[in-house]
Amino acid sequence: MYGGGNTFEPMKATGIENEDPVLLAEFEARIERGEKIEPHDWMPQLYRKQLIRMIEQHAHSEIIGALPEGTWITRAPGFKRKLALMAKVQDEVGHAQLLYSAAETLGKPREQMLDDLVTGKSKYSNIFNYPAFTWADSCFISWLVDAGAIVNQLANARGSYGPYCRALERICAEESFHLKYGHHCVIHLATGTEKQREMMQAAINRWWPPMMHFFGPPDKASVHSEILMRWKVKMSSNDDQRNQFLDMYVPKIWELGFTIPDENLKKNTVTGKWEYTEPDWAEFKRVINGDGPCNAERLAVRRTAEERGRWVRKALLTPKTEYVTPLA
Amino acid sequence: MNTLAVKELLYKMADDQLILGHRNSEWTGFGPLLEEDIAFSSMAQDKVGQSQALYQLLHELGEAEPDTVAFTRNADQFHNSQLVELPNGEYDFSLIRHFLFDTAEALRFEMLTQSSFEPLAKLAKKIQGELRYHTMHANIWIKQLGSATEESIGRLQKSLDEAMPYALGLFENSEFESDLISSGVFAGEEELKSKWLEQVEKIIDQTQLTLPDVLTLTPKTGGRAGIHTEHLQPLLDEMSEVFRIDPTAEW
Amino acid sequence: MNKSLDPRVNRLDLPQGELTPKVPLDQFGTFEVFVQLKEGKGYRHEGSVHAPNIDMAFLFAKEQFSRRLMCAGIFVAETRNVFVTGFTEDKDSIYNHISDDFPEDGEIENYEVFHLNKRGKQHEHIGSVPSKNHQHALAQAKGEFIDGPPVFNIWVIKTADILFTEEEDMIMWNTLHEKKFRDASDYKAADKIKAFKERQQ
Ligand SMILES: [Fe+2]
Ligand SMILES: [Fe+2]
Ligand SMILES: [Fe+2]
Numbered sequence: 001m002y003g004g005g006n007t008f009e010p011m012k013a014t015g016i017e018n019e020d021p022v023l024l025a026e027f028e029a030r031i032e033r034g035e036k037i038e039p040h041d042w043m044p045q046l047y048r049k050q051l052i053r054m055i056e057q058h059a060h061s062e063i064i065g066a067l068p069e070g071t072w073i074t075r076a077p078g079f080k081r082k083l084a085l086m087a088k089v090q091d092e093v094g095h096a097q098l099l100y101s102a103a104e105t106l107g108k109p110r111e112q113m114l115d116d117l118v119t120g121k122s123k124y125s126n127i128f129n130y131p132a133f134t135w136a137d138s139c140f141i142s143w144l145v146d147a148g149a150i151v152n153q154l155a156n157a158r159g160s161y162g163p164y165c166r167a168l169e170r171i172c173a174e175e176s177f178h179l180k181y182g183h184h185c186v187i188h189l190a191t192g193t194e195k196q197r198e199m200m201q202a203a204i205n206r207w208w209p210p211m212m213h214f215f216g217p218p219d220k221a222s223v224h225s226e227i228l229m230r231w232k233v234k235m236s237s238n239d240d241q242r243n244q245f246l247d248m249y250v251p252k253i254w255e256l257g258f259t260i261p262d263e264n265l266k267k268n269t270v271t272g273k274w275e276y277t278e279p280d281w282a283e284f285k286r287v288i289n290g291d292g293p294c295n296a297e298r299l300a301v302r303r304t305a306e307e308r309g310r311w312v313r314k315a316l317l318t319p320k321t322e323y324v325t326p327l328a
Numbered sequence: 329m330n331t332l333a334v335k336e337l338l339y340k341m342a343d344d345q346l347i348l349g350h351r352n353s354e355w356t357g358f359g360p361l362l363e364e365d366i367a368f369s370s371m372a373q374d375k376v377g378q379s380q381a382l383y384q385l386l387h388e389l390g391e392a393e394p395d396t397v398a399f400t401r402n403a404d405q406f407h408n409s410q411l412v413e414l415p416n417g418e419y420d421f422s423l424i425r426h427f428l429f430d431t432a433e434a435l436r437f438e439m440l441t442q443s444s445f446e447p448l449a450k451l452a453k454k455i456q457g458e459l460r461y462h463t464m465h466a467n468i469w470i471k472q473l474g475s476a477t478e479e480s481i482g483r484l485q486k487s488l489d490e491a492m493p494y495a496l497g498l499f500e501n502s503e504f505e506s507d508l509i510s511s512g513v514f515a516g517e518e519e520l521k522s523k524w525l526e527q528v529e530k531i532i533d534q535t536q537l538t539l540p541d542v543l544t545l546t547p548k549t550g551g552r553a554g555i556h557t558e559h560l561q562p563l564l565d566e567m568s569e570v571f572r573i574d575p576t577a578e579w
Numbered sequence: 580m581n582k583s584l585d586p587r588v589n590r591l592d593l594p595q596g597e598l599t600p601k602v603p604l605d606q607f608g609t610f611e612v613f614v615q616l617k618e619g620k621g622y623r624h625e626g627s628v629h630a631p632n633i634d635m636a637f638l639f640a641k642e643q644f645s646r647r648l649m650c651a652g653i654f655v656a657e658t659r660n661v662f663v664t665g666f667t668e669d670k671d672s673i674y675n676h677i678s679d680d681f682p683e684d685g686e687i688e689n690y691e692v693f694h695l696n697k698r699g700k701q702h703e704h705i706g707s708v709p710s711k712n713h714q715h716a717l718a719q720a721k722g723e724f725i726d727g728p729p730v731f732n733i734w735v736i737k738t739a740d741i742l743f744t745e746e747e748d749m750i751m752w753n754t755l756h757e758k759k760f761r762d763a764s765d766y767k768a769a770d771k772i773k774a775f776k777e778r779q780q
Contacts (some may be wrong), residue, residue, distance in 0.1 A: 309360025321608025363639035
């Protein structure tokens with residue numbers, strides 16, 4: 001899973017004025033023709049830097065994203081749910097593996113990325129800093145957070161960097177199981193007992209604000225957005241993705257008789273766009289910067305996993321094999 | 329065929345697979361390296377899936393639905409060995425348990441491919457591939473960590489010493505032992521145990537680990553009769569926390 | 580830190596206080612993974628894993644790249660043992676740039692050849708050639724493939740550097756198609772929604 005709201009390298013100057021104009025023109029022409037950029041191709045420094053940052057954040061979001069739902073992995077009710085949730089959380093770890101590989105092709109080793117994650121140097125999707133209080137929260141995540149991630153990932157799969165697109169193709173194929181599984185869970189709670197419905201409604205109420213944050217703050221036209229869009233690093237605007245998500249899923253939530261905790265939420269029939277109460281972007285900032293309900297726990301868990309696994313990795317390390325960048 | 333005897337066999341196998349699958353799933357997301365996290369999770373899923381298939385066979389013999397059987401019994405109604413219910417500990421203990429248990433599990437199912445109880449023989453044949461991967465995984469890991477660093481060898485040795493009496497509890501004889509053997513349902517725990525010891529020795533011999541002398545150990549038995557450590561009931565309470573909110577509801 | 584909502588986390592004994600940076604480790608080696616979806620189909624490059632040796636790379640590759648749908652076999656090779664040619668564009672096959680000359684050193688043994696047939700896609704296994712070394716293998720492949728559709732990049736791996744699935748291990752994927760719980764098509768619930776809506780009216 002993953003969403004928009006990537007934080008990009010702040011760009012006062014883009015640095016592309018220092019790039020070889022002929023190479024840059026060829027590079028841009030290739031993207032313009034819809035061809036992929038591959039690891040061996042020439043690319044501007046800025047492209048490399050922003051991509052590493054974006055793919056790395058995406059990878060971190062997968063591995064941290066395994067934690068909120070993991071909260072319910074030992075408590076899933078019944079065999080079907082137990083097996084599915086195990087497989088679903090496992091897939092998220094698998095997505096991280098694929099994405100770290102894609103980022104590695106740009107030159108940053110995986111261990112370094114994992115280091116930057118546990119030290120808090122690099123970010124991951126904000127939404128995973130919220131807690132999953134009940135089983136219904138895990139159902140919300142599987143269905144709707146993954147739905148949001150799919151909107152984002154399908155867009156990014158049309159991007160320009162070959163290894164990232166190929167990883168996303170694999171990921172999106174698995175996401176369809178996550179989405180269907182999540183929807184199936186929510187439908188069962190919605191059409192079940194009064195208690196089950198209440199659990200689900202409470203989860204929707206809790207998760208709606210972070211869900212609205214998921215795609216990131218409204219886009220302001222900036223150099224940075226413009227160049228990243230031209231290079232097909234960023235494939236659609238945060239607002240467009242948010243709107244697409246609302247368009248696809250709000251009716252499906254309403255259809256199950258649930259309410260959404262925003263009385264201003266409605267589709268403007270003239271513009272075709274959804275209107276909603278402006279999300280609390282101050283909170284978004286605060287949580288991104290470390291002050292969310294679960295930031296400390298998420299990082300501590302990752303760090304513990306790394307530390308408890310250290311003796312294993314140390315024991316296996318041999319000079320007989322050598323770290324090199326993956327090929328593609 | 330003595331149905332009671334078959335049921336008892338199925339229950340202990342199903343309960344073993346479920347409880348260990350559940351324990352192993354606790355590692356998902358916390359593993360020592362990414363790829364291993366994924367591999368270990370797959371094997372946990374296989375185990376839970378295999379337990380479901382075994383409960384399904386029990387259901388066909390008149391027992392309740394798999395979900396009911398798995399999610400509503402209490403510890404004293406479970407027939408798993410005590411080995412599988414122990415907490416995960418560090419990765420060394422989880423790996424050693426995985427090695428000891430899966431070696432036995434693979435041999436047990438291999439023997440059962442010959443069972444006169446057709447449905448079980450069929451299931452045993454079907455899952456041969458899954459078990460092959462599990463033992464391949466266990467053997468490769470034990471061979472490598474068991475001859476790597478002082479720390480890894482020390483850790484594995486300690487876990488092996490701890491786990492071994494419990495592992496011997498896997499082969500606790502059932503009151504139906506002779507029934508099962510004479511009717512050709514299962515060739516019996518004693519035969520399984522000697523095959524297991526041979527295989528475990530074969531792998532341990534390729535490491536710098538020392539297999540404790542089994543003759544001097546007292547097997548931790550009782551699990552098959554519903555006598556468990558203090559760890560099983562909390563595990564079951566946790567596993568069924570949501571299910572028990574309303575066992576008649578569809579989740 | 581407060582008690583976690585995840586009982587597994589509470590059993591982990593999280594460290595208290597400030598995060599201390601993890602000590603950077605050297606990394607494990609890199610291995611490329613090739614998967615055959617069905618018997619009779621070709622092997623295709625699917626991605627890479629990090630592992631301390633080729634046996635573990637196989638263990639890891641199996642679950643990372645063939646845990647769903649179907650698979651008939653996989654193989655892995657250490658990335659640094661992959662001999663990679665340059666790249667070409669448009670209609671220009673890389674074989675046009677492969678030299679017919681090759682060094683004479685080495686004993687004859689098999690080399691596996693992989694083609695990139697389309698930019699942005701994965702490399703596919705095309706066959707093997709008995710050769711003395713990687714360049715020789717390329718020269719041999721050239722004779723066979725230069726007249727075919729253009730190839731934009733070639734990988735050559737010495738067969739001995741590859742870990743193949745052994746015949747008796749092929750059964751490891753036998754139950755994949757039965758793992759319905761990871762299959763989107765097993766989660767249909769339109770009936771439930773319909774019945775629910777009818778009850779609402
Ligand atoms: Fe994901
Ligand atoms: Fe997902
Ligand atoms: Fe197993």
